[in-house]
Amino acid sequence: MLYKVLENSGLKSLLAGIMSGYELIGPKKLDRAIHDFSVIKDPSEIDLSYKKTTVPPAKKLLFPPSETLINYKLGEKISVTPVIDARQRVLFGVSAWDLNGMNFLDRIFSSDYPDSNYIARREKLIVIGYDAEPSETNFALSMGAEYASKGFDLFISNLGSRNFIRIATATGNSIINSFSNATEASHDDFVAYNRFMRNYRKKFTAIADMDQFGESYEATYNNNALWDKLAKNCFSCGSCNLVCPTCFCFNVRDDMMLNLKEGLKSREWDSCMMPEYGLVAGGHNFRSTRANRLKQRYRCKLKTFTEKFETYSCVGCGRCVEACLAKINIYEDISSIKKEVNV
Ligand code: SF4
Numbered sequence: 001m002l003y004k005v006l007e008n009s010g011l012k013s014l015l016a017g018i019m020s021g022y023e024l025i026g027p028k029k030l031d032r033a034i035h036d037f038s039v040i041k042d043p044s045e046i047d048l049s050y051k052k053t054t055v056p057p058a059k060k061l062l063f064p065p066s067e068t069l070i071n072y073k074l075g076e077k078i079s080v081t082p083v084i085d086a087r088q089r090v091l092f093g094v095s096a097w098d099l100n101g102m103n104f105l106d107r108i109f110s111s112d113y114p115d116s117n118y119i120a121r122r123e124k125l126i127v128i129g130y131d132a133e134p135s136e137t138n139f140a141l142s143m144g145a146e147y148a149s150k151g152f153d154l155f156i157s158n159l160g161s162r163n164f165i166r167i168a169t170a171t172g173n174s175i176i177n178s179f180s181n182a183t184e185a186s187h188d189d190f191v192a193y194n195r196f197m198r199n200y201r202k203k204f205t206a207i208a209d210m211d212q213f214g215e216s217y218e219a220t221y222n223n224n225a226l227w228d229k230l231a232k233n234c235f236s237c238g239s240c241n242l243v244c245p246t247c248f249c250f251n252v253r254d255d256m257m258l259n260l261k262e263g264l265k266s267r268e269w270d271s272c273m274m275p276e277y278g279l280v281a282g283g284h285n286f287r288s289t290r291a292n293r294l295k296q297r298y299r300c301k302l303k304t305f306t307e308k309f310e311t312y313s314c315v316g317c318g319r320c321v322e323a324c325l326a327k328i329n330i331y332e333d334i335s336s337i338k339k340e341v342n343v
C-alpha cells in the first residue's frame, strides 16, 4: 500500500483526468434526498455528501438485476454463444461497507461455482473508495465493515482541506500519477488520518450486538413463538433482498423464440423472502411460512458465512431497514434474539 495526500482543489482535476480515459460512475443527487450512482458527464455532478443510495453501486454494475447469459441455436449441433457485457469502468466514491459487500460477492462468484459474467466485469472495474457519511440506520461499525482493507484501487478519506489516499494497486498508482499532483503522505498526515478515523467511527450510531450471536441464534432456532413474532408483519415483498449489497440468489430461465430454432438463457435476482423461493416440483414448499423465511435470511446474513468465509454476509448498510414497509429491523431483531436467550 502507498499513501499520498491531495489538496481538495486537486480532486476535480483527478476526476477530469479519469473521465478523459474511462467511463466514470459516481454518486449523483437525483432529488432532495435521493442519491444514486450513475454515469458522470461532468465532475461537478458528483456529490460525495451522500448518506445512502437505494441500490448498492458495485452490485448494480457487477451483478445486474437481469441479464442474458447465453444465446443458443438448435440444429444438427447446438451452438451456444456466451453473452458477456464487460467493459472498463471506474466506480468512484463507493463507501467502505459497500466495498466490503462487493468483496463478499467477489468470493461468492469466484469460489464454488466461478461465474464468468461476474468475474469478467470485476476484472475490468477500477474501484475508488471514499469514507461516505453513514445514515442513521447504518450499523457497519458493528459488522466490522466501516473500514475497507482490500478490494479497491484507491481509497480516499477527506481530512478537511486535503485528502488522504490509500493506493492499493498499480492501476490506482498510475491513475494518481497521471491525473494528479498528489504528494507522499507525511508523518503529520498519518496522525491526521488516524484522528479522522477515530472520529469517523463515532458517526455510526446504530449498533448491532453481535457478541456470541451465533450461539443465541441456534438457541432460539426452534422457538417458533419468537420467529412468528419477529416475522408477523412481513409482507413477503422481497425488498430487503433487492436492496442488499450481499444478496446473490438468482433464477435462471429459458426463452425459446417462436421459430423454435433459437433461444436464450437469462437470469434475474431472486428473493428468499418470497413464498415461491422454496417451492419445488410436486408443490412442496420447504419455506412456506414468513417466520421460516426470515429465520433463514438471518442465518444466511449473520451465521452461515462466519463458518464458510469467516465473515458475515451483512455489512450493516441499513438498506433493508429503510426499505422495509413493515418496519422489520435486522439490528433490533438481533437484540430481540439475544434477549430471548438471556431471560
Ligand atoms: S422488506 Fe420487510 S416486508 Fe418485505 S420481505 Fe423483507 S422483511 Fe418482509
Ligand code: SF4
Binding pocket: 240, 243, 244, 245, 246, 247, 301, 313, 314, 315, 316, 317, 318, 319, 320, 321, 330
Ligand atoms: S442484510 Fe440489510 S443491513 Fe445487512 S447488508 Fe443486507 S441490506 Fe445491508
